Amino acid sequence: MATPDFSQLGGNTEPEKKSFWSRPEGILGMxxxxxxxxxxxxxxxxxxxxxxxxxxxxxxxxxxxxxxxxxxxxxxxxxxxxxxxxxxxxLMRTLTGTVIQLNPIAIMKIYIDDLKKKRREMQGQIDTLAGQLVKLNKRINDNNESIKQKFAEANKANNMADRPGMREQAQLATIEGAGLQEMNEKLLPLQRNIQMVLAFMEKVNQSADYIIKETEIKVRLKETEYQIVKESSNALKTAVSIFKGDPDKKFYFDESMEYIQDDMSRKLGEMKRAMDLSMDFINGVDIQNGILSDKGQALLEAYNKGEFKMVQLDAPKANPITAPQPGQLNPPKDAGYRNLLD
Structure with a gap:
């Protein structure tokens, strides 16, 4: 059953709603x-x-x-x-390989020099450690002498205990002696340890000397072998290069040979062309020489028969007008002179 709506009965009881901007806070906001x-x-x-x-x-x-x-x-x-x-x-392996390939024997010698340097450093440390051992032994011996002296002073003071202050001196001497004895007891293990280390380093030094000498012998042997192998390889390369030839040098040889062949062909062509061009001139000269020879032979035969006539100059004619005057060097030219000069 539906519930009846009584909201409209008696009118609307809620106040009328206003917008935010019409309220006081809205005005303040604006x-x-x-x-x-x-x-x-x-x-x-x-x-x-x-x-x-x-x-x-x-x-x-x-x-x-x-x-x-x-x-x-x-x-x-x-x-x-x-x-x-x-x-x-x-990258590091490549660089290392490049360095090794440059001079492997030098790298091995550098390694030996490094071993010798470390051996010298170790010898210096051995000397320093031996000096410390000497100082430690001297300190222990000095402490022992001081202990004896302190105990003697304590005994002497105890014997004179009836005197004032002697008992305190005896007690002080025994305390100092006990302190020195305790120091020696602590220094003794250190002294033994230094002795063990020093003995070990001496053995290492001897072994290092043996290793260095053995390595030097190996390097010298390898150097000799490597030098012989390199020289043999170079000799074989030289022998092979006679048959095969160096590619770079053979390239220049072939280029030079080709240039010479081309230059010879060009010059022979120029010579043939020049000979072809000169043959016409030579043939013309031979023809002229032949003609002149035939003409000369005919003139010779005419000369022998007495039929040859030489060219005679015209006799000069006397002309009083053009006769040379005294002191005149060059007479005027007449027809004979003109023919002769022409």
Missing amino acids: IALAGLAGFALVNVNQILEFLIRATSNVLELALLLGVLGVVIFLITSRDVRTAVFFLFKS
Whole structure:
């Protein structure tokens, strides 16, 4: 059964609702917003600068955080660490191999020099340790002498105990003697330890000397073997190069041979061309010589028969007008002279 609605009976009893902006707090809010808007308009430049700086700082911070994240990932990633390690190891091995290939014997000698240097350092340490042992032994012996003296002083003071202060002196002497004895008891294990270490270092020194000498012999032997092998290899390379030839040098040889062949061909072609061009001239000269020879032979036969006539000059004619005057060097030319000169 539905419940009857009695809300409309007797009219609406709730007060009429007002919006937020029509209330007093809404009006105050509008005033505050207007003030903020005015403040923003007045200080718009400063606000924009602040926002730009904040944005740039945020971007820089994000970039730095990104770089830091990548670095942390590279450091913490096992695969990356393994790859970097093997890359570094391969690089170092390559560099080491290059250095060793330059002069392996020199590297072995450097190793021997390093062993000798360490041996000299160890000998210096042995000398220092031996000096400390001497000082420690002297301290123990001096303490023993002092103990004897203190105990003698204590006995002497006890014998004179009836005198005032002697009992205290005897007690003080025994205390000092006991202190020295306790010191010697603590120094004795140290002294024995130094002796053991010194004996061990002496054995190491002897062994090091043996190792160094043995290594030097091995290096000298390897140096001799390596030198012989290198010389033999060089000799074989020289012998093989006679048949095969050095690729670089053979290249220049072939290029030189090809250049000479081309140059010879070019010069022979030029010579043939010059000979072809000169043959026409030579043939023409031979023809002229033949013609002149035939003509000369005909003239010779005519001369022998008396039929040859030489060229005669015209006789000069006397001309009183053009006769030479005294002191005149060159007479005027007549027809005979002109023919002769022409």
